[in-house]
Amino acid sequence: MRALDRGFRWLLGQRGVRKLLRDRVALVALAVISVYVGIAALILFFDVITLDETTERVGPRTMPGVWESPSLESRLAFAELYLETVQNALDKRSPEKALAEVRFAELELAALSIDERQALLDEGWDLFDELDELDDLDAAAERDPGVLAKLSRFEETAARLYRRPTGCAALKYRARLLLGTDRQGRSILVRSIYSIKVATQIGVVAALISVLIGTLLGGAAAFFGGWVDHLVVWLYSTFSSIPWIVLLTVLASMFMGSRFDGGLVPVYSAFCLSFWIAPCRVIRGEVLKLKELEFVQAATAIGFGRARILLKHVLPNTAHLMFINFSLLFIGAIKAEVILSFLGLGVKNEPSWGVMINHSREEVINHFFWQIGSATFFMVVLVLAFNVLSDALQDAFDPKHVG
Amino acid sequence: MWSYIVRRLLYNVPVYLGIILVLMLALRVNDPVWARLGKSASPEAYQAFKEQMGLAEPFWRQYLTFLGKVFAFDLSDESWEHTGVSVGGLLRVSFPPTLAITVPALLLTSLISISVGLVSSFFRGRWLDRALMFAAVLGMSVSFLVYIVFGQYWGAYALNEHIEGELFAVAGYEPGPGNWVTYCMLPVLISTIVAMGYDTRFYRAVMVEECGRDYIVTAMAKGAPKRKIMFVHMLKNAMIPIITRIMITLPFLIMGSFLLEMYFNIPGMGRMLLQAITTADFPVTQGFVAVFALVFILTNVLTDVLYALVDPRVRLA
DSSP states (O other), X not given: OHHHHHHXXXXXXXHHHHHHHXXXXXXXXXXXXXXXXXXXXXXXXXXXXXXXXXXXXXXXXXXXXXXXXXXXXXXXXXXXXXXXXXXXXXXXXXXXXXXHHOOBTTBEEOOOOHHHHHHHHHHHHHHHHHHHHOSOHHHHHHHOHHHHHHHHHHHHHHHHTEEOOOHHHHHHHHHHTTXXXXXXXXXHHHHHHHHHHHHHHHHHHHHHHHHXXXXXXXXXXXXXXXXXXXXXXXXXXXXXXXXXXXXXHHHHHTTTTSTTTTSSHHHHHXXXXXXXXXXXXXXXXXXXXXXXXXXXXXXXXXTOOHHHIIIIIIGGGGHHHHHHHHHHHHHHHHHHHHHHHHTTOSOOSSOOHHHHHHHHHHHHHTTOOHHHHHHHHHHHHHHHHHHHHHHHHHHHHOTTOOO | OHHHHHHHHHHHHHHHXXXXXXXXXXXXXXXXXXXXXXXXXXXXXXXHHHHHTTOSSOHHHHHHHHHHHHHTTOOOOBOSSSTTOBHHHHHHHHHHHHHHHHHHHHHHHXXXXXXXXXXXXXXXXXXXXXXXXXXXXXXXXXXXXXXHHHHHIIIIIIHHHHHTSOSXXXXXXXXXXXXHHHHHHHHHHHHHHHHHHHHHHHHHHHHHHHHTSHHHHHHHHTTOOHHHIIIIIIHHHTHHHHHHHHHHHHHHHHHHHXXXXXXXXXXXXXXXXXXXXXXXXXHHHHHHHHHHHHHHHHHHHXXXXXXXXHOTHHHHO
16 A cells, blocks of 8 residues: 555656646546546456347347437338247247247347237238338328328337336347447447447557567667667668558468457557557667666666666656557557458457448448447547547657657 | 768668568468468369479578569569469559559648648647647547548548539549549548648647747847748758658558558559458569568658758768
């Protein structure tokens, strides 16, 4: 506890930290990032949203979110889906067993006998057939107000098959349909939120490892000089001379067909191998300056080893650069993930913003913007917060930096 | 000056050797022959194909052979996917479309962002500056892909429906300058909008920094008009970072052209390379990657030379 307290005091004593804390916009950004990381941790460690829930069907295809009243077509499709689910279960060889297993997006079946159910279904299908015959529902509704009444009666019939959810379940049911559904009837909101976990995971792992590799290589290059320096400089000029996207695609395609295909390992390795260059270059420059300072001479005079001076005395003085680079690489990783997913080389087994934006391409042509809008919104908030934070970090700790 | 150019070129030779080494190794991690023939191929067919393609030889020999080919500009290897077409042939076909997007995009991006940067630093601290910079940060936070999807929807699809004609094509490519506006204008505009967020911020920072220098204070003290100071004195001195930046944007443009080519069905180099990767077309992948790296290094050298032209002190370093 005391160590923690001392740590806090030390942190608050730093001029840069005080400067950062005075920046209100940066604090808001920090709060936003904390919320995102918190959600990611909840999903990762406590399974608040499971992977199955992101692929579960909760409604008809491409249903709009709450702010847009659904078209008559999609209302019809929605109620039909409810009927169909029950009908399918009834048509099974052992209806009782199949019915017991029906759980449609938090909705449970109402306690009805098989005959009652069948009666409701027949009534529903009759209404459906009448409505389905009209090929343009909107035009028909304009001509004849009876169509609208028929549609709401059909919806009511479908609803009577299910028990109205109450309390928590009702909230959950509503929440899932809040931002509509994608082309496979999956909840857009659930998928967007689950993507926070994927994005955070990729961002943290890729940025952390890249910064570590970059710091160690850059620090060693500058501090030891000689052939180490030549080697590291050659290595980073080599890697930075391959166009970034070529390197990324080649590295990601290395795993095609292997047992890691589709998981996060190809993404991680592609990012780490292409991202370490920026921190390496920056920290090499900083250590070149630092190693001429008196405290290094003092440490040498006391007789500390070279490696110890580098790790314990020089590198901690580059911590601010590590933070700035971490923040920048985090953004880079999230944005690059979208691009990799688009090229078909990114995340495959899980939903991610990239996958969602990629899937929404066909929907946009049909004027459906909920999926791309939702994924973009969730992503922009996080990336914007990180952009603001990076700027504030740079202002607070590295004011001379340009750009 | 010439000795400087030669020095820069020589310096980049080991770098290029390294690039080829890294890429050749990376391309062999996932056995290209297996990827091509599929898991069901018989071991004999596998072995025969491997030997025929020279992939059975030890790695160092493959490396030297490939290097020899690259330095002799010999790109006559046949593509595994398109029979009878050489890598060089594919390159010749796909080079012009890429150029038709990247060069205009580079010019347009630089021109607009430098102007916006100038305006922003001219009104430094006032609402226009703040609004512009907030827009830039916001623009940076949106994914490239979102710009492309919406750009295609509103710029081509919805617009064409609205004007009942075709100003910009939804996708596709036809060669020839007459078709440029139809097929390339929209990708160029999208790429410009995406790059602007990063560039304007950089140019503004450069110009704001330059504003604090002594020569500006001197000019102000002499009573020179502010406009003249900004556009004549400062812009000239800000040229070094500007040139560097323009060159640094190049890789970004290459990436942009990759995505735009994929999305708008433009048969450029990026699309060709990605198709080669997905169809396990090994010679094309290897050849294209080598060419990409070469172009990249040459632009790096060009940057250094331009830099030295503007600032003679660099030549001595």
